[in-house]
Amino acid sequence: MTNKEKAEKILDRYLTGKANTKERKLVDKWYYSFKSTISRDEQSRKQLEEELFKAIVSQIDHNETPTFKLLPYLKYAAILLLVSAAGIASWNWKSNGKPAAAYMIISTAKDQQKKIMLQDGSVILLGPLSQVKYPKRFKSDKRIVELLEGRAFFNIHHEKQRPFSVLLPNQLYTHVLGTSFTINAYKRSERIDVAVSSGKVAVGNDAKLLGVLVKGEQLLYNKTTRKSTVSLLVQPVRSLIFDNSPMSEVLATLQSAYGIKISVQPGLKLEHLKFTGTFSTSQQPGKILWLLSRIHHFNIDASADDKTFKIFMN
CATH class of the missing domain: 3.55.50.30 (Phage tail protein beta-alpha-beta fold)
Incomplete structure (x- = not known):
């Protein structure tokens, strides 16, 4: 059964007086959200409100089965909103009726790595047991990605007017314009490491700037002491x-x-x-x-x- 079919079934149960308490609350929630999320003309709005009001009153006061049908296009809009309220569809609406920002969350398994091409041309190589979150489209003035867990190599496309930031656990962040660097931020580790392959990377937390790294440097941040050290990279043979x-x-x-x-x-x-x-x-x-x-x-x-x-x- 598709999401639309599930939504239609719940809505039909409500309109025929067969909905349970949870389903009735769901439709009521839909009704109130409908006012602020779908644009429509005044006549259609009043007609819908009147029909829904009659249905609710007849169910509560008289236990009758309403026989009206919604206008086709209004019923379709109702289905979309009901699906959203029930959590059985992927639409996510803001109060002004515009779609919320769409994000991707990519994860890797043990002994797996993934290459991710971002919308701006930047590349992420995600290491094993890692997870990253990023928007499908960046904003016009900034680019923000979240490394939720694990290790990732970032090769950032240079854009002078739109900096690139990576948000990390423990309120850390990196801030660049165009460069390449690697981050290790596994939850099981006591440290978060940032190593720069090219360009410059600023690293900081919610309190202060911890350092500006250049090619061949790394910053090691201790999660417990909240202290960091900067040193030269020593590349092991692998x-x-x-x-x-x-x-x-x-x-x-x-x-x-x-x-x-x-x-x-x-x-x-x-x-x-x-x-x-x-x-x-x-x-x-x-x-x-x-x-x-x-x-x-x-x-x-x-x-x-x-x-x-x-x-x-x-």
């Missing part, structure tokens, strides 16, 4: 394992692991390219990209310091 992974995921992982920037020639599609294999962070990123280019027949151009790479086709 394996980068890929199993039939799309090239976009491979490139995003390399950017996260090495703190490099990899751009792709506009219009060049890499999603159909897959890679299975293992690299080590002890290898140079330029060498890894060169090997990938030999396998998949694309070209790479590297900056003098091997920190920026461009993938293109002749």
